[in-house]
Amino acid sequence: MAETKPTLYLIDASSYMYRAYYAMGQRLTAPDGTPTQAVFGFHQMLQKVLREKQPELLCVVYDPPGPTFRHALYPQYKATRDRMPEDLVAQVPVIKKVVELMGLPSLELPGYEADDVIATMVRLAQEEGHPVMIVSGDKDLHQLVKEPLVLQWDPQKDELYTAREVFRRLGVRPDQVRDLLALMGDSADNIPGVAGVGKKTAEELLRRFETLDGVWQRLDEIPSASVRRKLEASKEAAVLSRELVSLRQDAPVPVRLDQCRRRSPQTQALAELYERLGLRRALADLAKDLPVKTSPESAQARPRHDRIIEDEDAFHNLLEEIRQATILSIDLETTSQDAMRAEIVGIALSWRDHEAAYIPIGHQVDLSRRQLPLGFVLDGLRPVLEAETPKKVGQNIKYEWVVFKRHGVALRGIHFDTMVASYLLDPGNPSHRLERIVAEHLGEAKEAYGDVVGSGAKEMAFFQVPMDRAAAYACSDAETTLRLVPVLRKKLDEAGLLTLMDTLERPLIDVLARMEMRGVRVDTEKLRELSKIFEEGMLEQERAIHEIAGGPFNIQSPVQLRDVLFGKLQLPVIKKTKTGPSTDMTVLEELAAHHPIAQRILAYRSLAKLKNTYVDALPLMVHPQTGRIHTSYNQTVTATGRLSSSEPNLQNIPVRTEEGRRIREAFVADAGYVLLAADYSQIELRIFAHYSGDERLVAAFEAGDDIHRRTAAEMFGVPPENVTPEMRRHAKTINFGIIYGMGPFGLAKQLKINQTSAKAAIDRYFERYQGVGRWIQQVIAEAQKRGFAETLLGRRRFIPELQSRNRTVRQQGERLAVNTTIQGSAADVIKKAMIEIDREMLSRPVRSAMLLQVHDELVFEVAEEELSWVQEMVKERMERVLALRVPLVVDMGWGKNWAEAHP
16 A cells, blocks of 8 residues: 655745734733734644644745746736734744744745745645645735645634635636636736736636636637637737746755654743743643743742532532632533523632632533532522622623523622723723633633633534533533732732722623613514614615616625726726725715716615614514523623624614614613713713813813814804804814824815815814814824823823834824723713713612713613602713813713714
8 A cells, every 4th residue: 555645734924924913903012022912823723723633744835035037027006005014023023033033944935926936836745746725815826726635724714725615716717817817817916917807707717618718718608708808808918917927836845745744842932932032821821831930920830720510518518618719710611602691511719729610500411410409509609699709700791680680699709800900901802702811820721711612613502511521611611710809900900900900890890791681572563663764765765776877787796896886887896995986985975976876876785774773673682581582792892992792782773773763763762761961972072072181172161161162263253143053164174183092184084175185174273273183293202102092081092103114004093092091981981981880870779870871972771750760870970980170961862762862
């Protein structure tokens, strides 16, 4: 039998550097300020390849600096690409050092792109009988796929590209990929292709004529005269494009396959590098191989002792121990991520470092093992869980609060939430999962939920997980959360954020949990009627669009829409994507000024989005037991500190449109109740006036003037009574635009005026409100010096963009500094008001409750006999929550539905 040769893994390094950089965002830095986000992401990709595939032969292939042979063929090749960001450039040599120290062979060939080196290595491997796995998500490399010996794998998406998958993705076989790219072009690499031929047309041509040459040879068989003309006019461009996208398999590669064997990693040097870069997760991956000690926070001091509680005696012994504890970490394993529908599968508790217990309740495997009844367990735990001590801690403990409450247990004594703490320390980070927090702050590898239950078609429910495996995972969650508490509290204290955590974010957990449980009632019959109305509106817009276009087409097909707008109607191309001219919202909004079809398409899309997102979706979200919708409030999503909501997201229902108002009409009060809405009036502008101290702004708010009318009068030099609606609209746009750092280009676009006029308007604003300009410069300078912007209550957002040498990036950071200070302070204000209102309502035996928080608005369901007291109390608490230089003003309204209540 023939010997099976090892597979050669070829890693497209440059592609993954970019992907790692942009996936992580511009957030991770070493203690000395060195950017590390691409290093971290690239390391994680390598670890996945090494862990899952354990390759014997491997080569990491880099793109070289400078031009390649393609630039000689076509000087404009990749000319439209932005230069590599400076903070990514700084990480490239670090990534190469990591690869070297990991013992991984690498290759970089001047004058040849990584794709050509990979193609050549594929040829050499095939000649020697080695299978090849190309590690990349790049579609250009699809042309090398040749089953069964040459496959392509993207570890970040965990997608394996066989010939069938290539066809599913691109609509052609691997051997046709280069011809497809030659026809449709590639805007990312500035490859011209055939002007006016998109992906769909290119696919159809290759399905019929097989190759690019076949297209030219049988040009007269193409039924569309328009397509024939485009092909005839662009033959030279297509031939050139094919040469540019074709991968060279004759690059002068200076290595043999036997030189691609992995070497032993330089573990000590890697550990020192990771330590210097602050990459604790990478350190954790190394931990088992380290021959040296790392810092105390970098490795677990001793093994964890877990217990599985399977009988009454063990449970009573556990109760005795936790009754004596001062702190208790809680982690529930359940049947659903939706706390309002989840059933308890098991309860993990930890009360001492490296010690935890798991109480299985609802597992449907290992049936020979005993599980205690849920009622028995909750009755035993209730006195502990409902007491103020021990202090309760958790990772997203609001979830446990809601699940326990649904099962008759009122969780009290919440002391700390590790997810919220992680967010406060790094609000710009997109992930606050426990495994990431453990890696960063304890320096340990932590198994993720997906590792236990699987993913995709192989995902199982947690009650199907074997009990020992489930216990190990759940105990790890509870115990690492416990050990994180002192570490995170110390870091919060050092960052000046501990008071914000203890007095605002932690108390808010209970408030949000109560709001989520109460939920809001919706009139499903009203929504069904509204669905029909929106459907009729969409059909009306569709008929008008087809009439303007001169015939029917699929409005929701980007390809067909592109053909109508830029082919048939010859509208100007605003911006391009990889597949051709863009038809996104910003493009349509700009085209709407030129042609009525764009206005109609925008109206159609708006109706479709509202119908799909709210009108048709909301009835499906009604809870079967409560008959209400229970949105989830997220404390750890927005970088500014604002709350967001999900399932459903109530933040995006339009406020000022007729369609939005009709959707709000479906949010109703129970019989005997009304909905009360309390909305902060222009809170961001008031905070802006407070910070800037500008005399004119402060005087306007103190006098209770219409701030936009007052600003218009100041800017245009007319008495307030002579301000026209157009003047006021301009002033309003500028008032808010200044907060968001809008420049002449943005203002011109908003007001549909030229940039010269827009610049003059901004200059007049700063001339009249000089305190504003001084404060903006001050807050930017302070943020540059400290590295972060800070809100009224001390919330911080780190802004590394301020240190960039790239002017565009730096200006973006300046806008973030101003915007975060204002928006974050507005978030502080309404959160503090919610806590005080909730506390006041709990102090009395009232039936009314806070239901919703949407931007600067709070919505309450109020018993009719309590309306007068609730109105007065809410207004007083919201307006006096913080003392500013200008008064806070709350507008209020009430009615049987949300639209009626809106002030």
